[in-house]
Amino acid sequence: MELVSEEFLKDAVELLVRLVESAGALxxxxxxxxxxxxxxxxxxxxxxEPHRFVSVRLGLGRYLALGLEFQLASDVLRTAVAPTxxxxxxxxxVAAIRTALNYFLGKEIKExxxxxxxxxxxxxxxxxVSPP
Amino acid sequence: MTAAITTAALLVTLAALVSAALALLVTRRPAVxxxxxxxxxxxxxxxxxxxxxxxxxxxxxxxxxxVKRLASSGIRVAAGARSAPAGRQ
Numbered sequence: 153m154e155l156v157s158e159e160f161l162k163d164a165v166e167l168l169v170r171l172v173e174s175a176g177a178l179x180x181x182x183x184x185x186x187x188x189x190x191x192x193x194x195x196x197x198x199x200x201e202p203h204r205f206v207s208v209r210l211g212l213g214r215y216l217a218l219g220l221e222f223q224l225a226s227d228v229l230r231t232a233v234a235p236t237x238x239x240x241x242x243x244x245x246v247a248a249i250r251t252a253l254n255y256f257l258g259k260e261i262k263e264x265x266x267x268x269x270x271x272x273x274x275x276x277x278x279x280x281v282s283p284p
Numbered sequence: 285m286t287a288a289i290t291t292a293a294l295l296v297t298l299a300a301l302v303s304a305a306l307a308l309l310v311t312r313r314p315a316v317x318x319x320x321x322x323x324x325x326x327x328x329x330x331x332x333x334x335x336x337x338x339x340x341x342x343x344x345x346x347x348x349x350x351v352k353r354l355a356s357s358g359i360r361v362a363a364g365a366r367s368a369p370a371g372r373q
Contacts, residue, residue: 182346205319
């Protein structure tokens with residue numbers, strides 16, 4: 153006797169995939185909305201400090217990386233019910249591209265952080281050297 | 285859900301255009317405005333990928349990441365070239 157029918161399992165996984173995908177989309181949208189508000193704030197109130205744009209972009213990058221992680225999780229969940237070899241191949245291609253996107257995004261965030269730290273040090277040095 | 289995500293992606297694209305235009309207007313530096321535009325456009329692209337994406341959509345987003353990396357490398361090289369003669373003086 154079957155404890156859980158295959159049909160039920162498929163429906164349950166499909167629901168989970170939808171939930172995880174929605175969570176990923178929500179994270180990306182919220183991140184973009186927060187970044188937009190902060191961009192407006194920087195542009196209108198801190199117009200003489202362009203380095204602030206970089207720090208907003210870093211925050212946005214973190215949200216995007218998190219959203220991509222959710223999308224990858226949904227890809228992994230989908231493999232649980234992908235019945236044909238073709239479907240599994242397509243999923244593998246999608247997951248590979250998302251993984252590459254995530255890798256490059258992470259690399260870019262690291263580079264931007266280093267750049268921001270360098271600029272901060274340079275600004276501190278300039279302030280310390282300039283006469284009162 | 286498709287309609288909601290499409291609308292959200294459209295809103296983020298609009299936000300990208302407004303933010304980049306404002307950044308350019310305020311700083312008058314394309315090197316500041318371009319990354320702002322590309323970052324928010326990438327967010328819109330990733331939103332579109334939230335549903336089961338077609339190979340074309342995936343390739344489009346991957347291309348956007350490539351353009352973003354190229355542009356940021358170009359901006360960094362240009363900034364380095366601009367600051368180099370000043371450092372030598």
